[in-house]
Amino acid sequence: MLLTIAPAAACADPPDAAVYRLIDQLRESTAKLRIDGMDRDWRGVPEMTDPRGDAGGDASRDVTGVAIAPREDDLCVMIHTAGTPSTDRFVFYLVLDAVGNDGDNFEIILAALGQPPVLRTYGKDRQPGESIPLTHAKVAVRRVVEMRIPYRDMLAGLSAEQAELLTGPKARSWMRIKTQTWDTRLQRVVDLGPAAGSFRLLKTPYPLDGPLPPNSAEPVVAAMPVRGQWVVAQAAFGPFTHSKIWAYDLVKVNGSGRQSDPVRSQKNSDYFAWGQPVFAPAAGQVRTAPSDFDDVVPRGTPAPANEGNHVYIIASDRFGLSMGHFQKGSVTVKPGEQVTADQQVGLVGNSGKSLAPHLHVAAWGGVFRAKTVPIAFAKVRVGLNPVDNDPWARELDRWQPRYGFLVSP
Ligand SMILES: [Zn+2]
Known part of the structure; x- marks a missing residue:
């Protein structure tokens, strides 16, 4: 068959x-x-x-x-x-x-x-x-x-x-x-x-994407900051660290949907996300870019420093974009520097308040990181199975991440 x-x-x-x-x-x-x-x-x-x-x-x-x-x-x-x-x-x-x-x-x-x-x-x-x-x-x-x-x-x-x-x-x-x-x-x-x-094979047609959190504002449209296939492991207002914010955790998975080999490994390098390059989701000016937080042991006690090593880019006078948990020493941009969209800015790591290597992405309204706003990724493939021939894959011009979907640029 x-x-x-x-x-x-x-x-x-x-x-x-x-x-x-x-x-x-x-x-x-x-x-x-x-x-x-x-x-x-x-x-x-x-x-x-x-x-x-x-x-x-x-x-x-x-x-x-x-x-x-x-x-x-x-x-x-x-x-x-x-x-x-x-x-x-x-x-x-x-x-x-x-x-x-x-x-x-x-x-x-x-x-x-x-x-x-x-x-x-x-x-x-x-x-x-x-x-x-x-x-x-x-x-x-x-x-x-x-x-x-x-x-x-x-x-x-x-x-x-x-x-x-x-x-x-x-x-x-x-x-x-x-x-x-x-x-x-x-x-x-x-x-x-x-x-x-x-x-689900229900009789009544239903939206393929679940509802967004209430009071959803117009999203910031940005490029996906990583390459390959990732799962949205926690979406906006998720049950763990995102309970009060618009933010998205991306975890790289293999063709069996696992994030590490062996599963639940305590070694960062066993995770498929570890060391993956991160690209600027939009052009702008770098505001903060710390790079000297230690990476933590996966499945261990997360460090208190929230985003750990991260890059915050002011993309316009309306919004900024932040990405967190980079590998120690991997951030390649400095505060004040101008970056172009898709420029590499660092590597996915496991620093800060993180359970396993992943990328935390958030958009912020205004120049000062006052409040988070929703993101829509531009030009992405969204599916349910981590394989090339996923029959449920959709090629979408823009998509607001929902928990559990596989997404790739
Ligand atoms: Zn997060």
């Missing part, structure tokens, strides 16, 4: 029209989806792939492809493995990002065959919470792993606040899963499979 969908750029229609057409098409084909472990009815549903042979020789746990279809009332997932799928206990983990602006929300664990999969929610610090059996889920493991999980089962395990975001009028337009497999004997993860994101 291959993904044969024309890339958005090749269409004459506006990019959103192509996405809505694909939603329609998939909604119809997945309505008849049978879950039988034979991979029969998934034709046309985009599948995200992962290399073969990266599970330490265990083909039964080597995830090579994943497809998801978040339908009206349930979530369908299909997993391809390099060999016949394993049926040991606690084998397949699906880490789901389904409900809101706070990272991964819960995981679904497919345990022994004949037992229902289990949903485990995450606490605030990503500690696993209670495990709830998904009693109405349908699972088949034969040539492939297939699961159909009704949202009503998931709702039993979610807080009222999360439940509201999973279904109903406030539900987000998309869902994403990341796959992992586990070896019960070795007690460790043996394979990280691909991430697969999809828009």
Whole structure:
């Protein structure tokens, strides 16, 4: 089964029209989806792939492809493995990002065959919470792993606040899963499979981009300050450090949607964002450009100095742009200096109040950094999957970053 969908750029229609057409098409084909472990009815549903042979020789746990279809009332997932799928206990983990602006929300664990999969929610610090059996889920493991999980089962395990975001009028337009497999004997993860994101296949048309925070002013339009593919890990008024500001955290990811290899590494150089060049998003005059804050250990205690090494550019008498957490010693511009748009100004690092290498971007109204204002990136590709053939990719003239989307210039 291959993904044969024309890339958005090749269409004459506006990019959103192509996405809505694909939603329609998939909604119809997945309505008849049978879950039988034979991979029969998934034709046309985009599948995200992962290399073969990266599970330490265990083909039964080597995830090579994943497809998801978040339908009206349930979530369908299909997993391809390099060999016949394993049926040991606690084998397949699906880490789901389904409900809101706070990272991964819960995981679904497919345990022994004949037992229902289990949903485990995450606490605030990503500690696993209670495990709830998904009693109405349908699972088949034969040539492939297939699961159909009704949202009503998931709702039993979610807080009222999360439940509201999973279904109903406030539900987000998309869902994403990341796959992992586990070896019960070795007690460790043996394979990280691909991430697969999809828009929901609802009957009523809905905006692809979620709503912006209230009182949204006209955005400052700027170029994206980094190259390659990044995920918006925290958007404006996000739940962590952005609770009161218009600001965006960009994290570089690989084709599996992971930000480091190994995952959750404590070494800065293991992160794909680390050392990436940062370019001025607009021409202007540099106002501040400190470069001697130390980089901190990832996943450790963040330093109190907020933006750490950063560059603040006054772009006009109306607004300025700041970028933070640069690598120590990497800032190449000085206060007072004029920069051109797209001029390199430093390298992405992990200085200041930062958990892992990323770029913090904000626009400020007025010359003095009095208050933040929204940003729209000009000429970007926005999608749900970190791969070149993402069927959901849109080429947009300008886009205000929302949590969880992949964005590249
Ligand atoms: Zn930030």
